[in-house]
Amino acid sequence: MRSESELPLDDVPFTIPVADRVKRLPPYLFGKINKVKYEKRVAGIDVIDLGMGNPTDPPDRRVSDKLSEALGDWRNHRYSVSNGLGNLRKEVAKRYFKKYGVSLEPDSEILACIGSKEGFSHMCLALLGPGDTAVVPAPTFPIHAYAVMLAGGNVIQLDVTDPNEFLRNVAYTCEHLFPKPKVVVVNFPHNPSGTTIELDFYVELVKLAKRYNFLVMSDFAYADICYDGYKAPSFLEAPGAIDVGCEFTTMSKGYSMAGWRIGFCAGNSQMVRALGTIKGYYDYGIFQAVQIAAIIAMRHCDDAVDEVVKEYEQRRDIFCDGLARLGWEIERPKAGMFVWAKIPEPWNKMGSIPFSMKLLEEANVAVSPGRGFGEEGEGYLRLAIVENSQRLRQAVKQIGKCLKDEPLAVSD
Structure with a gap:
């Protein structure tokens, strides 16, 4: 047998040496679920998709109409400024002051992002590198960990379901880790657990940041979706917060503009400038017509956001009531677009991934395994x-039918 070096050149296997940063990423745990979901839909099977926080509701007509109008102006089809239109950043500043009493400088403390996820990821690239460590909340929304990994940093995951314990663990980590964490990521209302906090949490976090010299990145994606009179505080409301951190918001949820990919970074001017530097190399900003429509949304569509929240609150109640009737242990979320549900006995012995596959394969309901x-x-x-009330009722019905018989293999 000839050695590889003796093979004809055309017969030598060609390999693609991907970067180490890609090799560091763990296997995608939702891959099999997405594959089965796709196969079912191709086969014409109706799958009720509760797996992704992808709003199914359209944005307000006033926003769509403004987009159509802006499309007719040829000037809007050129490259835009990478940090966002000045008037758009001014609207973000007005909204922060109106909702949270926070004064921001539009030119230096606000930057428009291609969705909050992009801004968060590129901020990690701007702040972190090999040898740096970031603390992220656990359970962990994937990008909070993966963006740190892709930047070359290390991740420490701390349980966030008890916010006060999270703060104590942050302090303990800073006391005992060398070098200390460079960044602490917070995400309230929390995805996926729905955990919420009050402003005093951020007041204490700012004190810790100044004591231990770490930066704070707040993912505030679910700022608008709050129920039962709860109002999610902004990190930037805490005294001194702008000295140590920044916050990411988005128009995807409250304004139902998920596919439009528009979000914002606000806060510490040096952090905002660092993000702007990275983005200056990576992109040419958001399509200008989208930015103009977003200005109209923030100026005139607060009533539409209120209606969206009422709709989600109704869906939450219908869905939680339905699962509770099936015997599930349900804690109603005070905010966000998700129900974080404990898998009921005896099915919890299966593990969340096999159980999610069972619901998809037998009930035609797609969910995200914990x-x-x-x-x-x-x-x-x-x-x-994210589905309408009728579809959520149907999902509960299909789940109940799927689980009506306890399998011996699980209960043994």
């Missing part, structure tokens, strides 16, 4: 309330 959000998520499902 294991996809780290070890702390095992035993739970994340269920997105």
Whole structure:
């Protein structure tokens, strides 16, 4: 047998040496679920998709109409400024002051992003590198960990379901780790667990940041979706917060503009400038017509956001009531677009991934297994309330029918 070096050149296998940063990423745990979901839909099977927080509702007509109008102006089809239109950043500043009493400088403390996920990821690239460490909440929304990994940093995951314990663990980590964490990521209302906090949490976090010299990145994606009179505080409301951190918001949820890909970074001017530097190399900003429509949304569509929240609250109640009737242990979320549901006995012995596959294959309901959000998520499902009320009722019916008989293999 000839050695590889003796083979004709055309017969030598060609390999693609991907970067180490790609090799560091763990296997995608939702891959099999997405594959089965796709195959079912190709086969014409109706799958009720509660797996992804992808709003199914359209944005307000006033926003769509403004987009159509802006499309007719040829000037809007050129490259835009990478940090966002000045008037758009001014609207973000007005909204922060109106909702949270926070004064921001539009030119230096606000930057428009291609969705909050992009801004968060590129901020990690701007702040972190090999040898740096970031603390992220657990269960962990994947990008909070993966963006750190892709930047070359190390991740420490701390349970966030008890916010006060999270703060104590942050302090303990800073006391005992060398070098200390450079960044602490917070995400309230939390995805996936729905955990919420009050402003005093951020007040204490700012004190810790100044004591231990770490930066704070707040993912505030679910700022607008709050129920039962709860109002999610902004990190930037805490005294001194702008000295140590920044916050990411998005128009995807409250304004139902998920596919438009428009979000914002606000806060510490040096952090905002660092993000702007990275983005200056990577992109040419958001399509200008989208930015103009977003200005109209923030100026005139607060009533539409209120209606969206009422709709989600109704869906939450219908869905949680339905699962409770099936015997599930349900804690109604005070905010966000997800129900973080404990897998009921005896099915919890299966593990969240096999159980999610069972619901998809037998009930035609797609959900996100808790294991996809780290070890702390095992035993739970994340269920997105993005479908309309009728579809959610049908999902409960199909889940109940699927689980009506307890399998011997699980109960043994």
